[in-house]
Amino acid sequence: MTRIIVADPSLIVLVGAAGSGKSTFAARHFAPAEILSSDAYRALIAGDETDQRATKPAFGRLHRELGQRLAAGQLSVVDATNIEPAARRALVTRAAGASLPATAVVLDLPPSLVLARNAAVRAGSSPRPSSAAISNGCGSRSTDARRPLTVRASARSSSCEIRPRSTR
Numbered sequence: 742m743t744r745i746i747v748a749d750p751s752l753i754v755l756v757g758a759a760g761s762g763k764s765t766f767a768a769r770h771f772a773p774a775e776i777l778s779s780d781a782y783r784a785l786i787a788g789d790e791t792d793q794r795a796t797k798p799a800f801g802r803l804h805r806e807l808g809q810r811l812a813a814g815q816l817s818v819v820d821a822t823n824i825e826p827a828a829r830r831a832l833v834t835r836a837a838g839a840s841l842p843a844t845a846v847v848l849d850l851p852p853s854l855v856l857a858r859n860a861a862v863r864a865g866s867s868p869r870p871s872s873a874a875i876s877n878g879c880g881s882r883s884t885d886a887r888r889p890l891t892v893r894a895s896a897r898s899s900s901c902e903i904r905p906r907s908t909r
Contacts, residue, residue: 747844752811752836753818754829757848760858766848767820777803777810779821804835811839 747753753771755763767776780790782803787795803819810817823829829845836843 748842749816750814751841752843754823754832754845755820756823756845758855760855761848761850763820763848767818771818775816776818776820777807808835811835811841
């Protein structure tokens, strides 16, 4: 059993393609109030989480809310693709500005699985995602961590199941 320690407060940046399981991962391991989802902000602004025309204002609101949460010392999870280094850098800069650590969780699934999930969503029958595959076999990063997570890892697939353990 591997443990990933996540500092609380801190910034958790989920990284992965659309359909890789970021939202499922976030919902399984963090409280709803801790999750800042780009899809949710698009839905709030445009009424449709898939409306890419709402991306710029959605991320503007996400970043404002993130800044407020980090300044208040609240654990914050950003649920967006965050594929581009510039997107991750902007988030990490916000965490550093609040003197909080940042951790990236990369969901690295086989392209065929991601494509199949996205096709199922478009067809209206979303399959139940499997455990998130995290690149580099479930690494950990921790500074002044107070929120331990238990991780079960499969060496064959690098898939991990992460569960928060209450320490508060």
